[in-house]
Amino acid sequence: MCQVDEDYHGPLQRAEVPSVSKKCVKCKEATAAVVIRAGDAYCRGCFKEYFIHKFRAMLGKNRVIFPGEKVLLAVSGGPSSCSMLRQVQEGLSHNAHKKLRFLPGVVFIDEGGAVGQSVEERQRTVAELHAVFKATSFPFHMVPLEQVLDLPSSVVVTAASPSERAASAYKAAVDHFIQSDTTSCVTPRQQEETLLPDVQESHTHSLQQLIGSAKTLTAKEELLNTLRQHLLVHTARTEGYSKVMLGDNCTRLAVKLLSSISLGRGAQLAQDTGFSDSRYGDIMLLRPMTEYSAKEIAYYNRMFRVPAVFTASLDTRTADKSSIQHLTESFVIKLQADFPSTVSTIYRTSEKLQTACRSSSTEECWDRCLLCVCALDTAAENASAFKATLISEQLSQSKSPKATRPNPESTAPAGQCCSPAGGGDCGKAASDGGCCSSAKAPETAHLRSLLCYSCQLTIKDMSSVEHLPQYILSEAQRRRRRSQMRQEIRDFLLDEADEG
Amino acid sequence: MPVLCSNCVDKRAVLKRPKTGHSLCKACFFWAFEEEVHLTIVAANLFKPGEIVGIAASGGKDSTVLAHLMKLLNERYNYGLELMLLSVDEGISGYRDDSLETVKRNQQQYELPLKIVSYEELYGWTMDAIVKQIGLKNNCTFCGVFRRQALDRGAIMLKVDKICTGHNADDVAETVLMNILRGDIARLRRCTAISTASEGQGVVPRCKPLKYAYEKEIVLYAYFKKLDYFSTECIYSPNAYRGHARTFLKDLESIRPSSIMDIIHSGENLSVREGVKMPVQGTCNRCGYISSQSLCKSCVLLEGLNRGLPKLGIGKHHRLHDRILNQQPLTEKEERKLKSINF
Numbered sequence: 001m002c003q004v005d006e007d008y009h010g011p012l013q014r015a016e017v018p019s020v021s022k023k024c025v026k027c028k029e030a031t032a033a034v035v036i037r038a039g040d041a042y043c044r045g046c047f048k049e050y051f052i053h054k055f056r057a058m059l060g061k062n063r064v065i066f067p068g069e070k071v072l073l074a075v076s077g078g079p080s081s082c083s084m085l086r087q088v089q090e091g092l093s094h095n096a097h098k099k100l101r102f103l104p105g106v107v108f109i110d111e112g113g114a115v116g117q118s119v120e121e122r123q124r125t126v127a128e129l130h131a132v133f134k135a136t137s138f139p140f141h142m143v144p145l146e147q148v149l150d151l152p153s154s155v156v157v158t159a160a161s162p163s164e165r166a167a168s169a170y171k172a173a174v175d176h177f178i179q180s181d182t183t184s185c186v187t188p189r190q191q192e193e194t195l196l197p198d199v200q201e202s203h204t205h206s207l208q209q210l211i212g213s214a215k216t217l218t219a220k221e222e223l224l225n226t227l228r229q230h231l232l233v234h235t236a237r238t239e240g241y242s243k244v245m246l247g248d249n250c251t252r253l254a255v256k257l258l259s260s261i262s263l264g265r266g267a268q269l270a271q272d273t274g275f276s277d278s279r280y281g282d283i284m285l286l287r288p289m290t291e292y293s294a295k296e297i298a299y300y301n302r303m304f305r306v307p308a309v310f311t312a313s314l315d316t317r318t319a320d321k322s323s324i325q326h327l328t329e330s331f332v333i334k335l336q337a338d339f340p341s342t343v344s345t346i347y348r349t350s351e352k353l354q355t356a357c358r359s360s361s362t363e364e365c366w367d368r369c370l371l372c373v374c375a376l377d378t379a380a381e382n383a384s385a386f387k388a389t390l391i392s393e394q395l396s397q398s399k400s401p402k403a404t405r406p407n408p409e410s411t412a413p414a415g416q417c418c419s420p421a422g423g424g425d426c427g428k429a430a431s432d433g434g435c436c437s438s439a440k441a442p443e444t445a446h447l448r449s450l451l452c453y454s455c456q457l458t459i460k461d462m463s464s465v466e467h468l469p470q471y472i473l474s475e476a477q478r479r480r481r482r483s484q485m486r487q488e489i490r491d492f493l494l495d496e497a498d499e500g
Numbered sequence: 501m502p503v504l505c506s507n508c509v510d511k512r513a514v515l516k517r518p519k520t521g522h523s524l525c526k527a528c529f530f531w532a533f534e535e536e537v538h539l540t541i542v543a544a545n546l547f548k549p550g551e552i553v554g555i556a557a558s559g560g561k562d563s564t565v566l567a568h569l570m571k572l573l574n575e576r577y578n579y580g581l582e583l584m585l586l587s588v589d590e591g592i593s594g595y596r597d598d599s600l601e602t603v604k605r606n607q608q609q610y611e612l613p614l615k616i617v618s619y620e621e622l623y624g625w626t627m628d629a630i631v632k633q634i635g636l637k638n639n640c641t642f643c644g645v646f647r648r649q650a651l652d653r654g655a656i657m658l659k660v661d662k663i664c665t666g667h668n669a670d671d672v673a674e675t676v677l678m679n680i681l682r683g684d685i686a687r688l689r690r691c692t693a694i695s696t697a698s699e700g701q702g703v704v705p706r707c708k709p710l711k712y713a714y715e716k717e718i719v720l721y722a723y724f725k726k727l728d729y730f731s732t733e734c735i736y737s738p739n740a741y742r743g744h745a746r747t748f749l750k751d752l753e754s755i756r757p758s759s760i761m762d763i764i765h766s767g768e769n770l771s772v773r774e775g776v777k778m779p780v781q782g783t784c785n786r787c788g789y790i791s792s793q794s795l796c797k798s799c800v801l802l803e804g805l806n807r808g809l810p811k812l813g814i815g816k817h818h819r820l821h822d823r824i825l826n827q828q829p830l831t832e833k834e835e836r837k838l839k840s841i842n843f
Contacts, residue, residue: 262762264763324759327748385765389761389765392712396522457756
């Protein structure tokens with residue numbers, strides 16, 4: 001009933017309760033150990049094979065990783081990313097059938113500072129993960145989120161992507177690699193005994209101020225996601241990796257899709273939830289775990305003892321309705337219990353989408369959002385929801401000069417009101433529309449004009465933008481200067497690609 | 501200190517707009533609400549002067565406010581339209597008869613011609629009879645499919661050029677969510693359009709002037725303007741799948757009021773990859789209505805009802821279309837499958 005193409009196969013029958021002595025449906029010999037999907041019982045061996053095969057098939061189907069490439073695995077310590085780490089290990093081991101051919105590295109981003117953990121707790125988590133990573137003998141990096149405050153502004157600029165490699169080149173590259181490199185293996189690099197680099201107290205404090213300046217939990221989570229992604233891309237760039245693998249599983253992806261729609265990120269859905277995401281140009285983000293449901297990963301981790309470390313996030317143990325992301329998660333999980341095909345149906349929808357926007361990376365970044373580096377979707381066409389929102393804002397506020405009555409309390413939500421790009425909540429500030437006295441108003445307004453629809457909403461929920469990391473603010477300044485330049489000379493520019 | 505209206509900064513504010521959070525006085529709210537609908541109509545070019553427009557009126561809050569607004573804006577801005585009321589009687593006792601009274605009252609208040617079409621006269625089945633046959637689980641499918649055709653047939657009888665329905669922002673957002681949950685990519689592309697295409701025989705183009713109006717604001721408007729309407733839930737609706745999407749949307753709105761517009765914005769900016777199979781519009785071989793299969797859905801549903809096979813029409817059935825067209829009997833196994841119902 002919840003699917004368009006649903007077919008009712010037989011007469012209604014009771015769901016069979018799997019009994020202990022049931023045989024595996026694949027090899028039909030061994031005793032079944034686990035029931036996945038809607039009733040397929042698999043034995044241990046067949047389940048392992050199925051699991052591993054899915055990973056390899058996912059990589060093989062989308063031929064984007066060329067042999068010898070350096071790929072960074074983003075491991076958060078959770079079950080999906082640790083499972084991904086194990087799959088890469090299995091795939092690279094000597095006895096693997098058709099072993100994988102890339103060079104992995106691992107990165108862990110310690111967000112304890114933003115979440116509010118104490119230094120001891122953070123060090124404990126890091127030590128546990130350190131042990132896990134050491135056992136894999138891959139090069140690894142432990143990066144505290146505080147480093148995001150020191151990033152260069154090139155992070156939010158789309159770099160030129162490497163020339164598009166044709167599919168035929170893939171086969172040729174693989175053959176070449178096999179011939180030249182049959183005896184090499186990943187030599188375990190002597191990892192220096194560095195635990196987490198020391199984090200200064202003041203940096204943690206700045207980070208907490210930044211997260212604290214977002215008033216709603218929804219905005220906090222979005223901000224954290226953005227910063228984390230920037231840091232990942234930066235780490236990949238500086239350490240020489242060309243691809244980053246993220247551990248999003250099918251369930252998480254379905255939740256992400258629904259919450260992205262709810263946050264207004266419809267135009268960027270294909271990049272947020274697709275297999276590959278090339279918004280940064282030179283670094284490609286991949287999601288190889290998207291065909292695994294959370295249940296399958298949990299079974300695998302338990303049966304084959306994959307170590308995982310729990311790290312608290314911003315919405316751990318909060319009420320259901322505390323943030324949009326959390327609400328969506330509980331909604332999807334509850335719906336999945338009643339309608340078991342919910343998650344896979346949502347996932348299939350995500351596979352059919354593509355990016356809605358115009359040209360790929362141009363010289364200028366006019367059409368890219370400052371925070372999420374996706375193409376902008378704020379062309380307020382005549383009959384669109386965005387335009388309707390702007391009109392509503394205009395009609396609900398007065399533009400007449402008698403409205404300006406500077407009120408000391410009203411400048412507290414610094415500069416959010418009456419900006420031309422769409423005012424903030426004047427009504428909430430218990431006064432009229434007269435808060436333009438703050439000098440920060442034009443800056444926030446200009447920042448918002450550089451953002452896509454949903455990042456604008458995130459900034460709208462922030463009490464002030466001054467705590468944003470320097471690289472974001474300076475990039476915003478730079479774009480403003482360039483746009484002023486362009487405004488002066490626009491009558492003399494012949495190149496039409498520079499329009500808009 | 502009383503809060504002043506943020507628009508005129510003169511009168512006391514009596515309400516807070518759910519859409520933007522601003523505090524407004526009554527007059528400014530009316531002005532803002534009406535102006536937004538007017539700008540929506542103008543920006544999307546919904547109507548041309550001289551057209552005959554049928555307002556789909558159910559007696560509920562959306563259609564009551566829509567009728568009021570259309571009459572008001574038509575006069576204020578000289579759209580040059582000829583307005584009519586169109587209503588559908590599904591035959592749900594205790595629900596529809598009461599709401600039809602409201603429509604008749606509207607007709608007298610606004611002095612507009614009214615036409616009521618009923619399922620009984622069009623299909624030979626009332627919703628009560630249908631529910632007795634199929635139970636309480638899939639009845640919304642029947643009602644929705646039949647109503648669409650009923651509206652079109654009524655419109656043709658009245659000779660209108662366009663139909664306008666009272667779908668509000670909440671409805672559109674719910675539809676986007678529901679289509680994602682059901683994986684219906686074809687509908688996902690179309691559902692945020694403010695007006696439907698005007699191709700097809702027997703089909704009247706329809707539009708949604710209230711597309712960007714929040715449900716709560718519609719209720720606020722009706723409350724302050726003292727418009728009277730019938731406000732009960734359909735007695736057969738509690739088990740509808742749409743209920744899940746609706747609860748989710750209400751929760752989202754409580755977290756962030758702009759979510760409804762954000763969802764519509766997302767829906768408008770979705771784009772489908774090339775190569776994804778989409779249904780092609782054709783006509784039904786039996787009744788001539790538009791359809792993407794050889795038989796339109798209402799013909800299939802009716803066939804199922806008439807033959808005592810209530811599940812025909814729910815689930816995949818296009819393999820059976822040819823046989824239904826040729827009046828051939830179905831095999832016993834198929835009949836057994838289609839008969840089973842659950843209450």
